[in-house]
Amino acid sequence: MSERPLMVIPQPTLKRLVVYHQWLKQLQERGRDVVSCTVLARDFKLDATQIRKDLEIAGIAGTPRVGYRIDAVIASIESLLGWTNVNDAFLAGVGNLGAALLGYERFTRQGVNIIAAFDLDPAKIGTKIHGKPVFSLTKMAPLAQRMKIKIGILTVPAPAAQTVADLMIAGGIEAIWNFAPTALQVPEPIVVESVSLASSFAVLLNQLQHQRHKTT
Amino acid sequence: MSERPLMVIPQPTLKRLVVYHQWLKQLQERGRDVVSCTVLARDFKLDATQIRKDLEIAGIAGTPRVGYRIDAVIASIESLLGWTNVNDAFLAGVGNLGAALLGYERFTRQGVNIIAAFDLDPAKIGTKIHGKPVFSLTKMAPLAQRMKIKIGILTVPAPAAQTVADLMIAGGIEAIWNFAPTALQVPEPIVVESVSLASSFAVLLNQLQHQRHKTT
DNA sequence: TTTTAATAGCGATTTTTTTCTTTATTCATA
DNA sequence: TATGAATAAAGAAAAAAATCGCTATTAAAA
Structure with missing residues (x-):
């Protein structure tokens, strides 16, 4: 079904990805298009590097000086978590x-x-x-x-x-x-x-x- | 208020202690008096050493060949978590x-x-x-x-x-x-x-x- | 264009957490 | 009283997770 290689995702990362997802949905509704680790780190009181690593594990790439495309991150997380099929x-x-x-x-x-x-x-x-x-x-x-x-x-x-x-x-x-x-x-x-x-x-x-x- | 030195308890340990507490309460109701790490490890599918370390952090001592007194463990956890005062x-x-x-x-x-x-x-x-x-x-x-x-x-x-x-x-x-x-x-x-x-x-x-x- | 500042990327380091190994203790049994 | 078996205790090792430091990239400003 899934194209992903089904690697092992660290459980802390998995849980955080879900939380990012919820938040990004809200940012999206407010019209935001991209978001940087720095901003997310502040919102969640986490280390920016940790968020970067989490997204890296989810197979998401960002662009310097800009950040990550919110829609791409949301889509990646949903597919990773298997939310695409209910x-x-x-x-x-x-x-x-x-x-x-x-x-x-x-x-x-x-x-x-x-x-x-x-x-x-x-x-x-x-x-x-x-x-x-x-x-x-x-x-x-x-x-x-x-x-x-x-x-x-x-x-x-x-x-x-x-x-x-x-x-x-x-x-x-x-x-x-x-x-x-x-x-x-x-x-x-x-x-x-x-x-x-x-x-x-x-x-x-x-x-x-x-x-x-x-x-x- | 508390006599405890208020050291830092690892968060994973803290969460597990709560779970042990719930389970020990049930064992107690079934008339059990003592319990060993080995048994708890089987019940929770955890490593016995981990449980021993958790209890050690909570300041609980057991006796070899017997295990831990359930009432003592329950009391220790409750006091550690501050459940004694609501x-x-x-x-x-x-x-x-x-x-x-x-x-x-x-x-x-x-x-x-x-x-x-x-x-x-x-x-x-x-x-x-x-x-x-x-x-x-x-x-x-x-x-x-x-x-x-x-x-x-x-x-x-x-x-x-x-x-x-x-x-x-x-x-x-x-x-x-x-x-x-x-x-x-x-x-x-x-x-x-x-x-x-x-x-x-x-x-x-x-x-x-x-x-x-x-x-x- | 060139410079600057913000950011992602990546490898290394540190810290935390878990697991393993060995030793010591206690109870039951002979 | 000795012996064996089960267990806790303590320390070492390993694994996992988080953090740091540096580099590369990009967009905006000069």
Whole structure:
């Protein structure tokens, strides 16, 4: 499918590229055409060289005295990340967070399309949330198999996470985006990426404490 | 306040400690008393030495042939992260994600207590969501000042993020937990920690693609 | 044209983070 | 009490990531 040689992209770089992408989209809407590393470095409080290296890894070239063409950078990042073809996904667990993700339209532009949600709560089953149908969890595995869904989003409470992950795997899902604060045990080829909001907040608290000690 | 020397904790370590903490809590509920690095390494698919180093940084000692006392590790991590005293916070932007965070009770056990939310939508102002009152955004800065709130959670749409961040700073807020996919420009002592769901998902997609190339 | 200033590019260096290796400790068992 | 096995501890090595210093390129200004 992709023409790219599929080299290994350092994970920090990968994450930053996504962030650059979001920002460049905004700059583009404001009518900007090109942007320099220097400017990006200031915006993101990063080292300009680091941004240059990141873009280099993404296979993007700039021109001296001018910078990088924003549209070219955006296109390169999107192709690198595989956002050009959208992946269908199932979401399990229509709680607060699950429902929020169902309504997050931006995802479609970032390579993921949630086509159905699953839950145990009879009050939710049969309804639509943000336009996405909610089915019984018991139907997830067979449906995933039939529709060849490869991506599962896990937004169930921690105690249920392992069980539901097992269901996903039984349905042929190969990649799990895990929001449950737990360690998932999955067999070899299955890919898990966990989001830990608590970790992020801990970093914030830690920085705040350091900042306070610095100024006192 | 804290007795700890406030040394610098590597950010990757900090994030992992939070994840260990969540898992250890679960092990504890299942009646486990001690745990070894070897077991944790298997659970998290990490290197055992790395976990040992992480715990060492957190100032935790284990005993050979046995492992680490789970309660001691939990207590150490909580004190290290400052979860022993809870920080009050304001949340701006009661959209899908904002509302979800308001209902996330676990936060209180992780050092943050959202005491009020703010929005522009008149339909939301004056109501309570998950028990938290929603006020007009115009009241955020003065209230933050009066109540000496130091932490702001930013869940507004990207175009509004900078403006609302400025409001927070005007109200004396020192740390911003940013969920908007944008780069915030803030003055020196202000701390920003951004959560990029899209970055996390990009990592998942990337791993999935690599996994596929490996097996084919 | 020539000069100047801003910028990307590239290799080298440094720092940080992870992993490996070896040693020491502790518990269980004989 | 000795022995063996599992584990933590500590230091060394390796790998990864970030940063620095310099060069080359380009556009604008003189």
